[in-house]
Amino acid sequence: MVTKPAKAAPDTARRSEKSRRAIYEAALALVGEVGYPRTTIEGIAARAGVGKQTIYRWWGSKADVLLEAFLDLGEQSAREAGASDQEPYAIPDTGDLAADIKAVLRATVDQLKDPRFEAPARALAAEGVVDEEAGRRFTSALMEPNIQLYVDRLRSAQEAGQVRPGIDPRIALEFFISPLAQRWLQYTGPISYDYTDTLVEYALYGLAPR
Amino acid sequence: MVTKPAKAAPDTARRSEKSRRAIYEAALALVGEVGYPRTTIEGIAARAGVGKQTIYRWWGSKADVLLEAFLDLGEQSAREAGASDQEPYAIPDTGDLAADIKAVLRATVDQLKDPRFEAPARALAAEGVVDEEAGRRFTSALMEPNIQLYVDRLRSAQEAGQVRPGIDPRIALEFFISPLAQRWLQYTGPISYDYTDTLVEYALYGLAPR
Amino acid sequence: MVTKPAKAAPDTARRSEKSRRAIYEAALALVGEVGYPRTTIEGIAARAGVGKQTIYRWWGSKADVLLEAFLDLGEQSAREAGASDQEPYAIPDTGDLAADIKAVLRATVDQLKDPRFEAPARALAAEGVVDEEAGRRFTSALMEPNIQLYVDRLRSAQEAGQVRPGIDPRIALEFFISPLAQRWLQYTGPISYDYTDTLVEYALYGLAPR
Amino acid sequence: MVTKPAKAAPDTARRSEKSRRAIYEAALALVGEVGYPRTTIEGIAARAGVGKQTIYRWWGSKADVLLEAFLDLGEQSAREAGASDQEPYAIPDTGDLAADIKAVLRATVDQLKDPRFEAPARALAAEGVVDEEAGRRFTSALMEPNIQLYVDRLRSAQEAGQVRPGIDPRIALEFFISPLAQRWLQYTGPISYDYTDTLVEYALYGLAPR
DNA sequence: GGATAACCGAGACGGTACGTCGTGTCTTATT
DNA sequence: AATAAGACACGACGTACCGTCTCGGTTATCC
Structure with a gap:
């Protein structure tokens, strides 16, 4: 059995943390500024100073990017708020x-x-x-x-x-x-x-x- | 004064009833078959056998078309159901x-x-x-x-x-x-x-x- | 038999003469300036002030565009030169x-x-x-x-x-x-x-x- | 003076002969199979089981690789033909x-x-x-x-x-x-x-x- | 009943974004 | 230090739709 050749998942260890954060920020900023439908992957990439492929490599769709960006935003807020971390x-x-x-x-x-x-x-x-x-x-x-x-x-x-x-x-x-x-x-x-x-x-x- | 040349609202009297119904049907069918995001104005026009302009003339957006198509669908159902029409x-x-x-x-x-x-x-x-x-x-x-x-x-x-x-x-x-x-x-x-x-x-x- | 659905040739009668000439000029200019390999269809379209699709609609490849542009150039030269037209x-x-x-x-x-x-x-x-x-x-x-x-x-x-x-x-x-x-x-x-x-x-x- | 940091020519002595031969073979095979324009450096590297950098380190362009591969092919043929080597x-x-x-x-x-x-x-x-x-x-x-x-x-x-x-x-x-x-x-x-x-x-x- | 103006189908047009591919550079781990 | 592997920024590919804009060709009134 050949475990389906379905895309050859990229190597997470080598992933650029800087790009990921830049993409989150760009995505949230654009959605806030121009709305979701007019937020484009190309726009996110350009604003993040990142190649389109870097987005397509790690996410499957605009919605995926935004979901993770949003989750990340939540974690950030949580980290800032409950510094003590008990009972988050x-x-x-x-x-x-x-x-x-x-x-x-x-x-x-x-x-x-x-x-x-x-x-x-x-x-x-x-x-x-x-x-x-x-x-x-x-x-x-x-x-x-x-x-x-x-x-x-x-x-x-x-x-x-x-x-x-x-x-x-x-x-x-x-x-x-x-x-x-x-x-x-x-x-x-x-x-x-x-x-x-x-x-x-x-x-x-x-x-x-x- | 030239009463603004803004858009020259089309003449409702001459509107083609046949085209309108065809557009409703095409729009509903496409949304059902391929989903909203992949339903396109071009697709609706092609399926309805209608020029794109006929859609742009009477509706402002994909959402508008669908809203009216949906309302029309509701009226139809109502008409079929409550034939007597009193207290719909x-x-x-x-x-x-x-x-x-x-x-x-x-x-x-x-x-x-x-x-x-x-x-x-x-x-x-x-x-x-x-x-x-x-x-x-x-x-x-x-x-x-x-x-x-x-x-x-x-x-x-x-x-x-x-x-x-x-x-x-x-x-x-x-x-x-x-x-x-x-x-x-x-x-x-x-x-x-x-x-x-x-x-x-x-x-x-x-x-x-x- | 259904004579193959091979692309639905566009309507030549409606073709924009202005765009065609602009594309010829842009193509020849770019090839002259940056060379063939760095001449791109996108570049030609941009320089000609034309949508990419307009090129893809009428030509199959960069080489095709250039061939016609070149033939056109020859005809122009001929027309300018031998005004009398006898023995072109x-x-x-x-x-x-x-x-x-x-x-x-x-x-x-x-x-x-x-x-x-x-x-x-x-x-x-x-x-x-x-x-x-x-x-x-x-x-x-x-x-x-x-x-x-x-x-x-x-x-x-x-x-x-x-x-x-x-x-x-x-x-x-x-x-x-x-x-x-x-x-x-x-x-x-x-x-x-x-x-x-x-x-x-x-x-x-x-x-x-x- | 710092003898220009221009490119730091690689050390020919450590060069992998095996990779070089694999690259030649891959390049010639690909050009034969899919033609020159669709032969890519990535394709050659993949087929040769070699990193892209190994190609970029030793050759300046696709054409260079192919030229050397071609010369090598000629030498091989010559070697096979005139075994005696005199008057090649x-x-x-x-x-x-x-x-x-x-x-x-x-x-x-x-x-x-x-x-x-x-x-x-x-x-x-x-x-x-x-x-x-x-x-x-x-x-x-x-x-x-x-x-x-x-x-x-x-x-x-x-x-x-x-x-x-x-x-x-x-x-x-x-x-x-x-x-x-x-x-x-x-x-x-x-x-x-x-x-x-x-x-x-x-x-x-x-x-x-x- | 003929003129004429609108709507209509069709679809070419200038654009924007898509998702993919290849480039040449860089980094990491291996040999 | 060279290597296989491959992530990265970038740029072009060819396609799909967008919304606008002509084109004839029917209608559907209004003279």
């Missing part, structure tokens, strides 16, 4: 479920409105809507970890008796994030702290035991 | 709010899984995510009418004392449609009757008075 | 064979040294050496007509008794042109009026009857 | 000038038709046509030695009174080789023993004294 990301657990979730959603609102995040995030989301494979990839890389935090927090609340036992946290968390996601993705409504606070109140009222 | 679309009001909404959501699930709808719908959604102007246009053309139906039904339920008075229906309805929309758009989870039924139960529990 | 090209027949051929060869020497002709001519010759199909094409388009003139003149000389009857003019003419061609093509020796005069003398001595 | 190449001198030259030209015809020689020879010739420096290099390496043999033989014939005293052998020899060269290079006519025999007859008739 988690929903706080003060015992007050409503307050904890409101706080997290407010942070999410801030993030959704931060132009550094917004343009690439929309680009990826759009790509994922239309290309199932990409969509699943993006979802599992970008959203799944976050979703898991909600599941954990809700389960903890369930154990504390603040959420009815029969509730499936995997579904319940969607009451917090899906309405916000839809408003953001599809411009079906404005986004604000007030709005997310209301969301939490309405939803928890239904989730709490009587 | 409304959420039933049997007095049982949960049952009524479950029924509508089940129909939505069916529609989201119908490949005739899915491909163009995704295409439009993706375009809307990345292009705010298009997004608002699509939302107001495709979703707003639907949303209004939920608002109406919820208000009626509120009057009937089945929903707490303080609740804003514009927000409450998102508990029903946003989670489903997100699962569909972003592949964050499977879609089924069971799932939408559960959604309705969890949500109404919170919306109902005690 | 022929070897003079004064009765003195040696003098007639010397005169023509001197003109050829001038042409071979004219940089306007030299660069494209070499380019075509080189292409023809390496690509048999192109070679035959170039030879029959560029050299055959010329060769025929020699054949005619030699036959006329034969009838006048200045060349032995058994001689094949098709071969004899090579004594005049092949040595010159080789010196020019392969840099095997210098080119001058003296040289071509000598050639004629040596050769005619052998061709003349005793 | 010379035009025979039987006293019959016509017969001697006819014999040599017939051998040349054979060689020109041998595909092992033809492809690389054409490649080099074409390169030389378009690049004057390469042309002079190729001519002096590949043709000059041969030409000298004709000069010698003609001078000997001159001394024997078979060629008129005033004749310049450097020019006279072109009557034998240039027509053949042109037919071969430019496809202006077929090549055969008959043809070269006729050439010799026509030419010698003019060169011989009366």
